[in-house]
């Protein structure tokens with residue numbers, strides 16, 4: 001089985017190009033089936049979750065062509081099959097975006113229930129509440145969600161929890177419903193705005209995305225478009241924290257600094273220098289890291305998808321830090337692995353109490369999920385000595401060329417599968 005071998009202790013220095021946002025690409029690609037015309041999408045990240053979704057879409061009849069690595073052309077005028085049962089689709093969370101997209105366009109969808117990272121109970125009751133409010137019948141059985149409507153009619157929907165997925169799903173379905181829909185207590189994440197912008201570029205009428213009230217006037221037809229996905233806030237944030245933990249100097253390029261504000265603010269608070277320019281952010285860390293308190297919150301708060309990365313950094317800071325996870329209840333599973341590297345962290349419920357240590361040491365570790373996997377790579381890059389990280393498929397779900405981009409910054413990291421690869425790594429690292 002493939003694993004990352006990492007020889008830590010080298011400060012990361014240089015520039016890294018950030019790709020398109022996975023969590024925007026997934027709903028935008030799914031929403032592309034809502035028009036019979038051809039859609040061109042640029043800045044699509046080449047990561048596993050995206051490729052699984054594209055394969056499932058091709059199985060129900062979308063014609064998908066890659067023009068280069070990051071541009072996808074899609075025509076979905078020939079979709080006849082409303083049942084998405086692709087073997088891999090249940091492994092990704094974003095499978096549920098096909099429900100909103102197909103329900104909006106065809107008033108019928110049957111999709112294998114979503115999986116994704118095991119980071120806590122991931123209910124879909126708000127999605128279902130929204131579909132029902134629009135007039136759809138929804139049932140769950142045999143691992144499938146089935147939904148159908150004679151017609152969808154706009155409605156006033158109050159979300160009981162702030163949910164990125166439910167906001168996007170309801171917005172997609174409502175954009176082809178009859179009349180007006182208002183979504184209250186909507187998620188405000190940049191990718192919610194990106195999906196709204198994409199749908200509007202196809203002729204939808206969505207206003208207020210990025211605030212907590214989204215107003216949608218349904219339209220009967222959507223047309224083709226040429227659209228570019230926003231940069232990935234979490235990929236960028238991960239490299240920014242890689243600079244912090246390795247005492248490096250990294251410039252993340254092709255980003256929207258506004259989307260990174262909560263991340264930049266915390267990095268400055270813990271002792272890093274952060275310089276923003278139009279479309280890049282430079283993080284320099286030359287002194288010791290300082291302790292801090294962090295609570296994950298919906299945007300514009302500190303993202304839950306950056307919680308493991310900041311915990312890794314605080315584990316190396318002077319003093320005691322507290323990290324509170326308020327979005328997903330089971331998101332500290334990586335702490336056991338970090339403890340094997342010398343961290344001093346105690347988890348109580350949704351809170352981690354971190355007593356900073358002077359250094360981590362390399363160990364054999366395993367990625368429990370996507371973002372925690374990336375965070376463990378950061379820990380290994382900061383650590384003294386060699387680490388071996390298993391289960392890297394999790395990381396490949398959401399980071400394109402992670403080890404290649406890190407190596408470009410001077411990291412000693414390689415994917416190895418067997419003795420021969422490992423010998424090459426040893427030769428490379430001396």
Ligand code: UD1
Pocket residue numbers: 023026093094121122123124125126127128161162163164165166187304305327328329
């Ligand atoms: C998306 C992202 C994920 C990110 C998360 C929060 C994708 C594919 N995944 O996940 O990377 O960590 O947003 O920014 O884009 N909830 C309910 N009922 C629902 C829906 C959600 O109770 O119907 C709860 C969840 O259990 C969780 C919270 O709401 O506690 C937020 O979940 P949500 O924003 O929906 O996350 P996802 O869309 O699953």
